[in-house]
Amino acid sequence: MNPTNPIFRIFYRSICMSMVALCCALLFNQFSPKGLPLITPYRRISIGDKTHKIPLFQTRRFLKDRSSMAHVHIPEEIQLKSVSFHYENSSAIFIDTRNHENYTEGHIPRAISIPLEFFDFNSEILSELSKDQRIITYCDGEECSQSIDMAVYLEELGFTNVYFFIEGWLEWQKNGYPISEGDRP
Amino acid sequence: MKKTTIKSTIAIIIRLILGFLFIYASLDKIIYPSKFAEVIYNYRLLPVELVNICAILVPWIEVFIGVMLLIGIWVDASAFMLSSITFVFTFLIISAIFRGLNIECGCFSLDAEGSLVSWKRVIEDIFILIGGLYLVWFNWKR
Numbered sequence: 001m002n003p004t005n006p007i008f009r010i011f012y013r014s015i016c017m018s019m020v021a022l023c024c025a026l027l028f029n030q031f032s033p034k035g036l037p038l039i040t041p042y043r044r045i046s047i048g049d050k051t052h053k054i055p056l057f058q059t060r061r062f063l064k065d066r067s068s069m070a071h072v073h074i075p076e077e078i079q080l081k082s083v084s085f086h087y088e089n090s091s092a093i094f095i096d097t098r099n100h101e102n103y104t105e106g107h108i109p110r111a112i113s114i115p116l117e118f119f120d121f122n123s124e125i126l127s128e129l130s131k132d133q134r135i136i137t138y139c140d141g142e143e144c145s146q147s148i149d150m151a152v153y154l155e156e157l158g159f160t161n162v163y164f165f166i167e168g169w170l171e172w173q174k175n176g177y178p179i180s181e182g183d184r185p
Numbered sequence: 186m187k188k189t190t191i192k193s194t195i196a197i198i199i200r201l202i203l204g205f206l207f208i209y210a211s212l213d214k215i216i217y218p219s220k221f222a223e224v225i226y227n228y229r230l231l232p233v234e235l236v237n238i239c240a241i242l243v244p245w246i247e248v249f250i251g252v253m254l255l256i257g258i259w260v261d262a263s264a265f266m267l268s269s270i271t272f273v274f275t276f277l278i279i280s281a282i283f284r285g286l287n288i289e290c291g292c293f294s295l296d297a298e299g300s301l302v303s304w305k306r307v308i309e310d311i312f313i314l315i316g317g318l319y320l321v322w323f324n325w326k327r
Contacts, residue, residue, distance in 0.1 A: 006261070006325050013262030017249050025245035029218070036218050040226075040237040053233045055226055 044145050075137075075151030078163035080171055083136060087177070092134040095154075097146035098169065100183065108138070108172055109180040116146040119153055126157065134161045141170035196323040199316045203267060204254030206293075206313070207247045213295045214244035224291035228277055229284075246270065254320075264320030271317060275310040278302045 029035040042053045086092035087108065094111035096103050103113040112125060116139075129135070135154055139146040151164040165172075173179060214221040222240035225231060231239060246266065253263040274292065281288060281302045290300040292309070300306070 010262050010265045010321075013259045014266050017253065017259065017262060017266065018246060021245040021249040022242060024249075025242045028215070028245070029241045032218075034216075034218055036222060036237040036241060038238050038241070039234050040222065042233045055222070055233055055236060 075155050075162040075164050077166050080167055083165050084177055092136045095137045097137055097139045097150045104183045106179045106181050109178050110185050112185055116149055131158050132161050135159055136163045136165050138165040138168045141168040142166055199320060200254045203316050204251045207251035210293045211244040211247035217295055220295045224289050227288040228281055261324035264317050268314055268317035271310050271314045275307055278306050
């Protein structure tokens, strides 16, 4: 096919070039160590009435931006090493935001189970805690957002020392830290 | 010097400059795709789900345009694609400026400090667009 009409010719060639570029891009992405998932993984973060879709790479910056705009304290991410430090020193309350089934199958020892869908702003457990108590929320891992949502809720309740453990239960388990089973902390 | 010779000399110079420029512009984006994905997301125009696929595809389109312009094959289509993509980039930058977004342009390098969206970037893009359209016009019936 070699159309003589310049418009057809240009479109035809442009489409061919785009197709080849697409194939090269996908192949390169497939084999590159820095390759990305084709569909951007994102979290849904509920703040107030609005739900935001935030790409995984954007979560921290998004929360920080909100902080600088609203001048309020926002929850911060916490890494596995710090989480294990606080676990060993019993210097934080852990909140497991997954559903009860997952919690019963295994959780961080002493973690309280508060599935996000059952979160109650008038919760008795929370009312007993000091507002400056260090709290670490977690869910399954990087693909879930309940830990962030929970952390934001807790901040809205006035807790000032809240952290979300993004890597979550999967990373805790993978690194061989202690676990508890059953429906009690 | 004949008029046609001048025109074709100008076309060759523009073709080589734009070819090098587009290859250069694509390198950082291919090496750091996740950073480029962030840049695209920050424009807040694409659905979140499509950000990555754009970050993967756009630099390779730029590479192909650059290579084809440099070696002088299918210059008409390459110049057409260059003009189209530059038109879209220009629109994105202007829209970011009007929305008050102080974000990285992602135009040539992914160096945050050096390339924030600005009218200077728009003017650069307009020059590239003019060059691309000249090449389309020059190669229209060749």
